[in-house]
Amino acid sequence: DVKVTQSSRYLVKRTGEKVFLECVQDMDHENMFWYRQDPGLGLRLIYFSYDVKMKEKGDIPEGYSVSREKKERFSLILESASTNQTSMYLCASSKGSGGVYEQFFGPGTRLTVL
């Protein structure tokens, strides 16, 4: 079975801190994604990557950056955390180009910015 793991289930940070959220998948998937989930808004795509060192902006990239140095790892970076970034963050991965494939999700990281 595909396994997507996220480094923390819960995280509390202060305004202005630099925050790293880590995601690792073990199925050699080419594509990886970061979403944020807020009540009443569903999931919204922040960034995605279809290859090592490649990244694409999603629907709400402002205030975030990403890094993909290895195929299995995709990091979401909050350069200077703000209270409006308090949210649940979900990572996903899928197989690569040539078609549309199911995305497999991690358990999520609930981030609180004080």
Add this chain to the structure above:
Amino acid sequence: AQSVTQPDIHITVSEGASLELRCNYSYGATPYLFWYVQSPGQGLQLLLKYFSGDTLVQGIKGFEAEFKRSQSSFNLRKPSVHWSDAAEYFCAVVGYSGGGADGLTFGKGTHLIIQP
């Protein structure tokens, strides 16, 4: 741009009763459609997907969904719900541009409550 509408924020169903969750999408070409379920404190699990072919698709846990192009709908159904079906349900669409990955566009979710 694609979009997904789930008209019902909350739905309450008695255990053993049938269920239908509504989903309408907007996309210019042939859509790729998904239903995911999220139990409390859990990540998302895929229930079923529609890519092409038979418009009635079967999924896990006894769920099925029907793709109706004329109505731009992809409604989720289950003939008899169980208390363990209480969860948040998300409909999602992705367009395929022929290149690399495309992220999913999700609806805002429907919260399913099961009454004993």
